[in-house]
Amino acid sequence: MLALVQRAFGGPDVFTFDDVADPVPAPGELLVQVRACGLNRLDLLQRAAPLARGFSLPHIAGLDVAGVVVGHGAGLDDAAPAIGSRVLVDPVSTCGRCDRCIAGHTPYCEQLRTVGSTRPGGFAELVAVPAAHAYPIPVGMNYVEAAALPVPYITAWHALMVAGKLRPGETVLINGAGAGVSIALIQFAKAAGATVIGTIRGAARTARAVQVGCDHVIDCVTDHVTGHDVDDIASSVVRLTGGRGVDLAVDHVGPALFEATINSLAICGRMVFCGTTTGVRAEFDLPAVYHWGRTLIGAGGYHPYEFVDMLAAVAKHDLRPVIDSVRPFRELPQALARMEAGGFFGRLIVEM
Template sequence: MRAWLQVAFGGPEVRRLTELPDPQPGPGEVVVDVLACGLNRLDILQRKAPVIPVFALPHIAGMDIVGTVAEIGEGVDAGLLGRHVALDPVVVCQTCDMCVAGKTYYCRGLRTAGSTRHGGFAEKVLMPAVNAIPIDPSTLSLAEYASIPVASVTAWHGLVGVARLQPGETVVVPAAGSGVGSAGIQVAKNAGCTVITTVGSAAKVDRAYQTGADVVIDRSATDWVQAARAATGGKGVDVVFDHVGGPFLQEAIDALRIEGRVVMSGTTASDHSTIRSTSLFHWGKNILAHGGYSPAEMREVIGEYERGALKPVIDSVHSFDELDQAEARLESGEFSGKVVVCRQ
C-alpha cells in the first residue's frame, strides 16, 4: 500500500508518500481500504513536534477515517466484509481497570489512530473490528462522513455529556470556522441554547451565521469577552466551551456569569493556561473536564448527522495525493469547516 509516512519532525517534507507492506488482520481486527479521511489540527502539531508522550516515528497521521472493510481476522463477523464503515479512532485494551469499569476513555493503554497508532493517510488501515461503525453512503457522502468523527464527537461530548446544556442557556462556542466550532454551534442550537461564536476575520462572519450562531463576534475587530457580556446584558454567559486552550481559558472565565461553567475540551492553541484564581472561586465559577468521548457517543453523533439534525460543514475536499495542499489549507487559518482528503 501507499501511505503518507512521517519519518521526522518539521515541515511537510518530513512526510512522503511511501510504499509499505499491506497490514494483515489479526484476531478481532479488520483491514479497511481508506476512501476518505478528515484532517485535524493535531496532524500538523504532531508533524512539527512531539505532542503526546507515546507518539512514535515513523508515523501515519489521519484520525477521521472512512472506507470499506477489505479483510477480516479470526472471530470477526463476516457480514462486515465489503461494508462501508466509519472508524472510531480510539483503540482501547478492554482489559485494564478503567476499561472493565466501563470508562474506556481513561484506558491505560489507549491509542488513537492517526495520533498514537497508524491512521488514515494511507490506502489501508488496521483497526479492531469493534471500532468499525457501518455507515450508509446513500445518506451522506464519504467526505461528509469523514468530517464527523473527532471534531463533532468532541463537541457533542463537551456540550451534551459534560456541560449538560439546558434549554434557554447562553453558550459561547469559539472558532466557528473550526471543525469543533461548526459542530458545537449546531449541537448547542439543537439543545435550545442561544449561541455566541467567534471568528478570526470579517470574511468568516456570514458562514458562522449560516452554521446557526445567534451572535458572531469578529475577534480581529472586537474584544470578544466584552462583546459576549454585552450580549447578555452585562450578566455573563452560562457556558463557555473551551476547545482552544492557552490564554483563552482566562478569557472564558471572565465571560461567565456568576456560577457559570467552562468546559475544557481541547488545547489547539496551547497546553498551558494561566488563570487568576479569584476570578474563579470568588464568583462560584466552575471548570469542568471529563476525559474523552465514549464509543456510544460516537455512534449517537453519526446518527444525528444521518437523520439530518446536524449538517456537515466542509471547507474543501482534496485528493489523497494532494495531502500537502489539504494541510496547507488547514494551516492557513482561512478554512471554514472540515478539510478532507478522498481517494475517489
C-alpha cells in the same frame, strides 16, 4: 500501498509519499480501503513532537477514516461490518480489561490506541481498524462527509453534552467558530435548544458562522501590535446576554481566549476546555472563577458509547458537516499546509 509516511519530527518535509506493505488485519479487525480522510490539528502537532504515549516512527497519520471494508481479520462474528460495507471509524479503541477500564474509567485505558496517532491512520490507501469501532456511514452521506465526522463531532458531543451538561434554553459561547469542532458544537447546541454566541476573526467567516447556526457572532478584534483584544469578547458577551453572561462556554483555542472566556461566564457558569491551539499555559485571576461560583471543566476522554450517541444525534437532527475543501490524496501536503496557515472554515478532507 501508497501512504504518506512520517519518518522524523519537524516541518512539512518529514512527510513523504512511500510505497509500504499493506496492513494485515489482526483478530477482531477489519481491513478498510480508505475513500476519504479528514485532517486534524493533531497531524501537525505530532509531526513536530510525539504527544500520545505509544506514538512511534515511522508513522501514518490520519484520524478520520471513511471507506469500504475489503478484508476481515480472524474471529469476527456476524455483527462485524460485512465486506463491501461503507464504514466510518471511531479512531479510539480501549482494552476493556485493564484496572482503569474495569473501574469505569474507560477513556483513560492503559492500552488506549488511536487510529492515526498510536496506530497507523488513514493517510494511506488501506488501514486496519478494530471492527467494534467501525460504524455504518449515515444514510445519504458520502465518504467525504463521513470522514468529516469522527474527531470533531465526538469531541463536540462529549464537551457540550457530557462534560458541559448543556440544558435546553441555555446560552453557550463557542470560540473559534470556523473550526470543524466548533461547527459541530454550534450544530449540537442549536439542536439541543440553546442560544449560541460564536467568536471568530474576519467579516466573511463571521457571515458563515451565522449561516451554520450562530445566533450572534463576535468578530474578534485583531490588533496587529497587541494581538487579540480579548476584553472585547467578554464585554460583547455581557452586552449580548443583557448583562448576564453565558451559562456554558466551550473553548479549544486555549490561552489566547481563556481569560476572556472565563469573564464571559454568568454567575455559576461552566467553562469546558479541550484544546491548545494557541499554547498550553493560561493565565487568569483566581477570583474570577471562585468569587462567582464558576466551574472550569477539563473535557477529558469519551466512552465508546458516546460515539454511538453522537452518530444517533447526527442522524436524528440530519446534521451535515461543513467542508472547507476536498483535495485528491496526492495533494495531502497542500491540504496540511492550508490547515497550518489557518483561516479555513470547516473540514479539510482528502479523497482517494
